[in-house]
């Protein structure tokens with residue numbers, strides 16, 4: 001299902017950093033189409049040498065996402081090196097940390113786009129398994145004064161959960177996944193959606209940041225919730241998603257309905273532009 005890209009058609013440019021198993025580079029892909037040379041900006045994601053053993057799950061994640069297409073799902077061109085469409089503004093967590101103050105309606109717009117991507121995956125009965133702000137890519141920053149809104153793309157799930165040391169994905173990974181990493185169900189993405197919503201409304205800060213592994217495990221063992229927002233309706237939605245009973249988590253349709261009612265609430269008007277976090 002991938003159309004073949006030849007190695008010599010790829011150019012590696014600057015490194016953009018590295019994840020736990022991968023390194024990412026800015027690059028360009030050269031296509032000759034109807035006699036014309038097209039150069040496309042791409043993101044090159046390499047699996048680092050000492051993780052070649054999780055190659056097949058790297059491939060599996062990429063091929064899963066390449067079989068479906070949706071406006072909020074990242075386009076993946078190829079594998080061996082994963083060649084992704086280059087998304088202009090990069091990962092959302094870094095953007096939020098850099099930007100500091102984006103409006104509540106900007107955040108709700110992003111939340112709705114993620115919810116619609118999850119709804120699409122739910123309809124296809126596909127569990128993403130790694131929903132978090134780092135895997136949300138900002139294709140368009142959006143500028144309220146120009147009336148343009150943000151546009152996000154959900155990135156590939158990356159190495160599948162069974163390969164990952166799921167412990168360092170607390171609190172994004174649903175508690176039931178710690179018991180059975182191979183049993184990834186749709187409800188797991190609802191839990192992660194709640195944790196990502198929390199990141200979105202906390203300036204891109206990672207939830208439970210700084211807690212060591214022991215404390216993170218205790219967080220689940222004692223059925224804790226993340227610090228709740230002063231906006232009670234938002235706090236309610238986050239804790240519904242992060243329900244320790246998977247079956248009690250809301251459907252995507254319910255999440256979208258609740259986001260729509262948050263968008264119309266007067267809290268949005270009162271908090272048009274968030275103050276810079278002190």
Ligand SMILES: N#Cc1ccc(Nc2nc(N)cc(-n3ccc(CO)n3)n2)cc1
Pocket residue numbers: 016019024043074084085086087088089090091134135137155
């Ligand atoms: N400064 C800056 C800057 C950095 C990256 C991009 N673009 C981009 N495009 C993609 N397709 C994927 C990613 N990712 C970044 C982290 C991850 C997690 O895996 N992906 N970044 C644009 C600007």
